[in-house]
Amino acid sequence: MLSTSAIALTLACASASPPAAPAPDTTRYTVLMAGRAAGFQSSWADPDGTLRYAFEFNDRGRGSQIAERLVLGSDGRPTRIELTGHDYFKNAVNERFDTQDGKAVWRSSSEHDSTTTPGYYVSVDGAPEETALLARALLAAPDGRLAVLPAGEARIEKVEELPLRATGDSTTASHYEIQGLGLSPTPIWLDRDGRFFAQGTSWFMVIRQGFESAAPDLIRSQDRYSARRGGELAARLARRPGGAVVFRNANLFDAASGRSRPHTTVVVRGDRIVAVGSDGRVAVPAGSETMDLAGHALLPGLWDMHVHINDGDGILQLAAGVTTVRDMGNDMEELLQRRRRFDAGELLGPRIIMAGLVDGPGPYTAPIKVVADDSATATAVVNRYADSGYVQLKIYSSVRPTLVPFLAAEAHRRGMRVSGHVPAFMTAEQAVRAGYDEIQHENFLFLNFWFDSVPDTRTPARFTAVAERAASLDLGSARVRAFVDVLRSHHTVLDPTINVFENLLVARKGAVDPGYAAVADRVPPLVRRGFLAGGLPVPEGKDQRYHDSFQTMLRFLKQLHDAGIPIVAGTDAFAGFALHRELELYVAAGIPAPEVLRIATLGAARVMKRDADLGSIAPGKQADLVVVDGDPARRIGDIRRVSLVMKGGTVFQPAQLYQAVGIRQPAGQP
Numbered sequence: 001m002l003s004t005s006a007i008a009l010t011l012a013c014a015s016a017s018p019p020a021a022p023a024p025d026t027t028r029y030t031v032l033m034a035g036r037a038a039g040f041q042s043s044w045a046d047p048d049g050t051l052r053y054a055f056e057f058n059d060r061g062r063g064s065q066i067a068e069r070l071v072l073g074s075d076g077r078p079t080r081i082e083l084t085g086h087d088y089f090k091n092a093v094n095e096r097f098d099t100q101d102g103k104a105v106w107r108s109s110s111e112h113d114s115t116t117t118p119g120y121y122v123s124v125d126g127a128p129e130e131t132a133l134l135a136r137a138l139l140a141a142p143d144g145r146l147a148v149l150p151a152g153e154a155r156i157e158k159v160e161e162l163p164l165r166a167t168g169d170s171t172t173a174s175h176y177e178i179q180g181l182g183l184s185p186t187p188i189w190l191d192r193d194g195r196f197f198a199q200g201t202s203w204f205m206v207i208r209q210g211f212e213s214a215a216p217d218l219i220r221s222q223d224r225y226s227a228r229r230g231g232e233l234a235a236r237l238a239r240r241p242g243g244a245v246v247f248r249n250a251n252l253f254d255a256a257s258g259r260s261r262p263h264t265t266v267v268v269r270g271d272r273i274v275a276v277g278s279d280g281r282v283a284v285p286a287g288s289e290t291m292d293l294a295g296h297a298l299l300p301g302l303w304d305m306h307v308h309i310n311d312g313d314g315i316l317q318l319a320a321g322v323t324t325v326r327d328m329g330n331d332m333e334e335l336l337q338r339r340r341r342f343d344a345g346e347l348l349g350p351r352i353i354m355a356g357l358v359d360g361p362g363p364y365t366a367p368i369k370v371v372a373d374d375s376a377t378a379t380a381v382v383n384r385y386a387d388s389g390y391v392q393l394k395i396y397s398s399v400r401p402t403l404v405p406f407l408a409a410e411a412h413r414r415g416m417r418v419s420g421h422v423p424a425f426m427t428a429e430q431a432v433r434a435g436y437d438e439i440q441h442e443n444f445l446f447l448n449f450w451f452d453s454v455p456d457t458r459t460p461a462r463f464t465a466v467a468e469r470a471a472s473l474d475l476g477s478a479r480v481r482a483f484v485d486v487l488r489s490h491h492t493v494l495d496p497t498i499n500v501f502e503n504l505l506v507a508r509k510g511a512v513d514p515g516y517a518a519v520a521d522r523v524p525p526l527v528r529r530g531f532l533a534g535g536l537p538v539p540e541g542k543d544q545r546y547h548d549s550f551q552t553m554l555r556f557l558k559q560l561h562d563a564g565i566p567i568v569a570g571t572d573a574f575a576g577f578a579l580h581r582e583l584e585l586y587v588a589a590g591i592p593a594p595e596v597l598r599i600a601t602l603g604a605a606r607v608m609k610r611d612a613d614l615g616s617i618a619p620g621k622q623a624d625l626v627v628v629d630g631d632p633a634r635r636i637g638d639i640r641r642v643s644l645v646m647k648g649g650t651v652f653q654p655a656q657l658y659q660a661v662g663i664r665q666p667a668g669q670p
Contacts, residue, residue, distance in 0.1 A: 132196030301624030306570025314349020320576030329357030408435025509534035
């Protein structure tokens with residue numbers, strides 16, 4: 001079954017046409033990414049009733065290719081599943097599920113288990129159409145609920161029916177939402193006969209061939225459901241105090257100085273901080289709500305400077321103490337609407353600062369609607385983003401190097417920052433000299449030194465080359481020092497997303513991703529399975545090399561910090577939890593914990609020129625505050641123990657937020 005995290009990874013070019021299926025009743029589906037063809041699914045039945053699925057998509061050289069065979073029992077549930085092919089990162093897939101004599105047995109590259117407890121098996125790497133089989137089984141269940149394997153429960157809700165038309169055809173599709181597969185409901189569409197019709201979002205959708213033009217109608221239906229559900233959660237989980245709120249006996253983290261100030265009182269009225277001072281020396285307004293923090297840490301709201309946020313991410317960000325995010329590329333219309341709803345309190349989520357993504361045409365173009373290949377289109381792109389309130393332009397991998405200086409100049413003319421991937425056939429140093437204010441992802445800094453052999457940064461080589469070579473790079477060499485001097489002299493900011501590279505270089509199939517080891521047992525069972533998926537395929541004999549390369553990335557991060565290169569904490573990964581890991585990795589690299597907290601608060605606000613209003617706890621600033629049951633300035637891991645969050649004066653209880661999406665509190669926290 002295609003996971004939400006997998007489809008969030010962007011696609012670019014269409015796969016080859018599907019092979020001819022051996023049955024005349026083959027049903028064909030198109031994989032769409034941002035409305036463009038990116039692959040296919042075909043399904044048919046053998047004469048003996050065995051179901052077969054072929055599923056494939058291509059994402060700039062990445063992407064799954066799956067052949068699936070299913071045998072159904074008399075109740076319509078799979079009794080045997082066989083999967084072969086490869087996953088998104090080209091790891092081999094060989095998954096098996098079988099039932100015999102009341103026992104279910106399953107094996108994949110990440111799992112091997114069995115049980116005599118009845119349940120519906122949800123495969124790790126199955127084709128999207130598997131979700132339709134589950135939906136039908138749920139609809140046939142007496143109460144619309146089923147135990148699922150390896151663990152957990154799924155339930156289904158019918159949302160609405162839509163009449164749909166295509167060229168020469170029409171149908172009625174029914175929208176269902178399945179809960180229990182992830183942290184938010186999973187949409188699935190069935191036709192009037194209960195067969196699979198579509199599944200996905202505006203980023204990634206699998207839809208019946210011939211009905212591709214109906215995808216926007218399906219998405220609007222899903223958005224209506226999401227808005228209704230999100231509004232209900234917001235009404236239940238957000239509390240707006242009627243008067244002043246006083247935090248006393250707080251161990252306040254002063255982001256400006258990097259020091260903690262124990263025995264501090266902070267007064268909030270409405271959405272603003274009105275007073276900060278020592279306990280007993282700050283006037284407490286009559287009738288105020290007072291919270292004794294008992295010496296626990298009080299921090300400014302955290303910033304995640306690299307997200308691609310969706311509706312469901314907002315609740316996870318707030319629960320983790322993240323009150324501001326920078327979105328680094330999203331559908332413009334959806335993002336503007338999402339930001340409005342977050343700001344209005346109609347949907348739970350952080351403040352959003354917007355960066356607009358632009359790419360160039362070609363076989364590796366990112367799945368976005370914004371492409372520029374000449375000065376006229378580049379000017380139009382920049383103006384559209386600037387006129388819509390975007391403050392940053394993110395240049396992607398297929399933009400022609402000759403167009404980069406023009407894009408940068410146009411963005412700077414409109415007062416926007418410029419950042420991004422380093423485009424193909426360009427070095428990081430050239431990008432900086434062409435006008436980049438910031439570089440996303442630390443791997444591009446390493447690729448700067450191998451341009452002669454890895455000039456094309458659009459393909460997976462931008463990951464594998466770093467995995468195989470970073471350990472051999474002499475960080476003390478004159479070439480490296482000269483490059484660092486260029487970054488420093490241009491005041492270039494780095495958004496390293498180091499947690500992503502821990503996953504790619506260190507995570508192994510069958511073992512919990514080290515980035516999520518601290519939370520793996522808190523999330524629902526089917527979500528936990530995603531933490532076993534591993535990262536890049538590791539060539540034989542290269543396991544230690546990949547680990548060593550990641551350690552070199554950490555050492556280089558510390559070297560850059562010590563050289564005065566500004567760092568911003570961004571994740572490009574699992575909302576909320578990934579930021580905690582990102583900060584832990586900065587400390588593991590050798591950056592002191594107080595400096596790491598400053599990076600994730602006032603440092604980010606200063607980079608985005610929002611420090612007059614955000615980033616620290618001071619009178620007159622927005623009341624974005626986080627209470628931590630511990631002292632992350634001494635033990636960065638305590639950042640995971642967020643017990644209260646305030647965004648613009650509105651109060652949230654992380655325990656309630658997590659509970660709403662099926663995540664348990666950490667041990668020792670109520």
